[in-house]
Amino acid sequence: MNARPVLSKERIVEAAALVADRGGIAAVSMRSVAAEIGVEAMSLYHHVANKNALLDSLADWAFEQISAPEIDAPWRLAMVSRARSARSVLVQHPWALGMIEARPRPGTPLLRNFDRVFGCLLNSGFSAALATHMFSALDAYVYGFALTESSLPFTPGDGAEKSFAEDVAPSPDDYPHLVRTLGELMSSGTYSFADEFDVGLDLILDGFQQRLTQAS
Structure with a gap:
């Protein structure tokens, strides 16, 4: 006879993350998470009050995976990390x-996490306003890039971009500037959309470095 799984809030949240990874957040329910673990849904209520509480804990779980900067770390390295x-x-x-x-x-x-970000920036000489501008710009950039990356019809790298461009094959008569850009990018054979992340990140940080220097 198989032993019943030992339940804890941590195990329930980890199971919810697995369900969400496969089917999105809409797939997460007390019943689906219980099925993932191999128990009855009612047994989850001893550890999680309801679905909303489960989603709150799942959001916490996701944020726990994101590294938080050390307050005394060099601000640029900390924000990149x-x-x-x-x-x-x-x-x-x-x-x-x-x-x-x-x-x-x-x-x-x-x-x-937010407190550590602001602590690092304030400790590095940022005003509250400039730190807030930095925080907002970086998070918007990261979230937007991740959304784009996860929505692409291909997995970046290993020539996927070149294959996609060849499949789309825009007409040089109709889209001359796009064709020229794609041609130059793909000619090296090493272009990967994923590399754009660090380029854009550096441009944002360069701008804030300049603002910080001007304010000093």
């Missing part, structure tokens, strides 16, 4: 894009 971490989490778990900051009651992992 956090941005790359957030991008990785959001691409691996696309369901998190629309819900980790949409919960009506932000959890401790989100608040702690």
Whole structure:
């Protein structure tokens, strides 16, 4: 006779993440998570009050995967590290894009992460206003890039971009500038859309570095 699975809130949330990874956030329910674990749905209520509480915990779980900067770390390195971490989490778990900051009651992992970001920036000489501008611009960029990346009809790298461009094959008569750009990008054989992330990130950080220098 098989032993009954040992339940805990952590195991329930991890199972919910697996369900969401396969079917999106809409697939997450007390019943589907219970089935993932191999128990009856009613047994989950001893650890999680209801579906909303489960989604709150799932949002917390996602944010716990995103690295938070050390307050005394060099601000630029810290923001790069956090941005790359957030991008990785959001691409691996696309369901998190629309819900980790949409919960009506932000959890401790989100608040702690945000506090560490602002602590690092304020400690590095940013004003509250400039730190807020930085925070808003970076998160919008990371979320937008992750959304684009996870929605592409191909997986970036290994020549996928070149194959896609060849399949689309825009007419040079109708789209001369697009054809020229694609031709130059693909000629090296090494172009990957994924590399655009660090390029865009550097451009944003360069702008804030300039603003910080001007304010000093």
